[in-house]
Amino acid sequence: MPLNVIILAAGQGKRMNSILPKVLQPIAGRPMLAHVLATGRQLSADRLVVVYGHGGDQVRAAFAGDEGVSWALQAEQLGTGHAVAQALPACGEGMALILYGDCPLISPATLQKLLSAAGDGGMAVLTAHLDNPTGYGRIVRDPAGRIVRIVEQKDASDAERQIQEINTGFIAAPMARLRDWLPRLKNANAQGEYYLTDVIAMAVADGVSVAGVLAADPWEPAGVNDKRQLAELERVYQRQQADRLLAAGVTLIDPARFDLRGTVQHGQDLEIDVNVILEGDNHFGHGVRIGPNCYLRNVRLGDGVVIKANTVIEDSVIGAGSDLGPFARVRPDSVLGERVHIGNFVELKKARLGNGAKAGHLAYLGDAVIGERVNVSAGVITCNYDGANKFVTTIGDDAFIGSDSQLVAPVTIAPRAYVAAGSTITKDAPADALTICRARDQRSVTGWKRPTKPKAD
Ligand code: UD1
Numbered sequence: 343m344p345l346n347v348i349i350l351a352a353g354q355g356k357r358m359n360s361i362l363p364k365v366l367q368p369i370a371g372r373p374m375l376a377h378v379l380a381t382g383r384q385l386s387a388d389r390l391v392v393v394y395g396h397g398g399d400q401v402r403a404a405f406a407g408d409e410g411v412s413w414a415l416q417a418e419q420l421g422t423g424h425a426v427a428q429a430l431p432a433c434g435e436g437m438a439l440i441l442y443g444d445c446p447l448i449s450p451a452t453l454q455k456l457l458s459a460a461g462d463g464g465m466a467v468l469t470a471h472l473d474n475p476t477g478y479g480r481i482v483r484d485p486a487g488r489i490v491r492i493v494e495q496k497d498a499s500d501a502e503r504q505i506q507e508i509n510t511g512f513i514a515a516p517m518a519r520l521r522d523w524l525p526r527l528k529n530a531n532a533q534g535e536y537y538l539t540d541v542i543a544m545a546v547a548d549g550v551s552v553a554g555v556l557a558a559d560p561w562e563p564a565g566v567n568d569k570r571q572l573a574e575l576e577r578v579y580q581r582q583q584a585d586r587l588l589a590a591g592v593t594l595i596d597p598a599r600f601d602l603r604g605t606v607q608h609g610q611d612l613e614i615d616v617n618v619i620l621e622g623d624n625h626f627g628h629g630v631r632i633g634p635n636c637y638l639r640n641v642r643l644g645d646g647v648v649i650k651a652n653t654v655i656e657d658s659v660i661g662a663g664s665d666l667g668p669f670a671r672v673r674p675d676s677v678l679g680e681r682v683h684i685g686n687f688v689e690l691k692k693a694r695l696g697n698g699a700k701a702g703h704l705a706y707l708g709d710a711v712i713g714e715r716v717n718v719s720a721g722v723i724t725c726n727y728d729g730a731n732k733f734v735t736t737i738g739d740d741a742f743i744g745s746d747s748q749l750v751a752p753v754t755i756a757p758r759a760y761v762a763a764g765s766t767i768t769k770d771a772p773a774d775a776l777t778i779c780r781a782r783d784q785r786s787v788t789g790w791k792r793p794t795k796p797k798a799d
């Protein structure tokens with residue numbers, strides 16, 4: 343049967359105290375609404391309809407490139423039933439599944455259960471048992487245990503408020519029935535709102551079966567109203583991801599101190615120390631080890647790569663057997679060959695390094711094409727920027743760049759060239775020769791006196 347996923351996302355989220363609309367607040371670096379849309383897609387929904395309102399321009403702009411989403415404006419928030427009604431014109435036939443832009447952790451598996459429970463032409467509600475159900479709509483059952491209606495906290499009698507089974511809000515219902523029921527909702531209730539929950543009693547009156555599915559994991563249907571709840575769900579989500587990685591054989595020294603804001607594909611024996619953040623899409627080979635406090639975004643690491651503490655790598659490729667850090671910084675578009683060594687306080691930007699190249703200490707290599715087995719000594723700087731334009735430094739295979747040299751680009755160091763320490767290289771350096779360029783030869787001044795502090799009298 344065709345599936346219409348309707349996502350309610352019109353609420354303001356005042357308690358976020360933020361300019362960013364609530365459903366754009368991130369979990370693992372992606373808007374909550376993006377998580378819910380992804381879940382809808384995993385269910386192979388035929389239609390994805392987002393009911394939006396508050397911060398509408400921002401919300402739509404955030405998903406501007408997303409062709410598969412229909413948008414239904416709810417200009418005034420008159421209740422959840424009214425919100426779903428706004429989505430009807432954008433829906434087709436079959437089943438409707440109501441999701442929420444601020445409930446990002448609901449799983450496809452649970453929703454599949456809900457759809458199965460609704461079956462052909464029936465309804466299903468996802469419920470939960472809470473020790474403290476205050477604030478939620480309560481599931482009212484008849485003596486035989488059948489669901490007969492949902493009553494909101496503010497409309498409930500004292501007896502109904504004792505019910506601990508609550509409505510999570512997730513509902514599956516036949517489209518044709520919703521098209522009949524929603525226009526007939528009344529707002530004569532404590533909040534003056536058109537309640538989606540009132541369709542339960544309508545279903546019962548029409549002889550439509552209403553199944554209750556109990557949420558197995560209390561976090562799944564949880565909603566976010568403020569930053570505290572956002573932070574709470576972030577940790578739950580991160581723990582879920584960590585558990586998946588652990589199950590796949592990854593060593594996480596402390597799963598509570600690991601954050602994945604995106605994806606990671608990995609080989610066997612990936613080992614990740616504490617406080618590592620992986621962002622974007624990452625691809626790691628076998629036997630990769632990442633030390634503490636590293637930040638990697640959109641990175642490819644070959645087999646056996648070792649990243650030492652406090653290293654930052656973005657949008658780059660690191661060949662097998664290479665080691666980087668501690669305190670290395672690899673900026674975008676860097677491509678390192680195999681067995682490359684990048685040591686502490688080395689910054690790379692748009693740098694290519696051939697197999698076996700080394701830059702062990704304190705260097706800046708930007709817009710550089712560096713050959714195989716090149717040794718870049720401490721303090722070497724490629725002067726790639728003249729204040730207006732960027733230029734390339736090219737270094738051939740087996741060249742040696744002495745400490746504290748500046749290579750003023752555009753410049754080429756030929757293969758096997760040897761640049762003496764402290765040289766400022768402005769012209770190409772030839773192969774197999776020593777190139778040296780220092781201000782003047784070293785001299786020693788005899789009889790020179792060290793400065794002293796003036797004497798206090
Ligand atoms: C709703 C349910 C309640 C349930 C609870 C679970 C109704 C009437 N009540 O109550 O039974 O226990 O959720 O959290 O459905 N929204 C719109 N447009 C509107 C109103 C709401 O888009 O006009 C969206 C909100 O942004 C939010 C969601 O719908 O994401 C729920 O709305 P909210 O007002 O929080 O409903 P509750 O009163 O919590």
Ligand code: CA
Nearest residue numbers: 511565566567
């Ligand atoms: Ca709510």
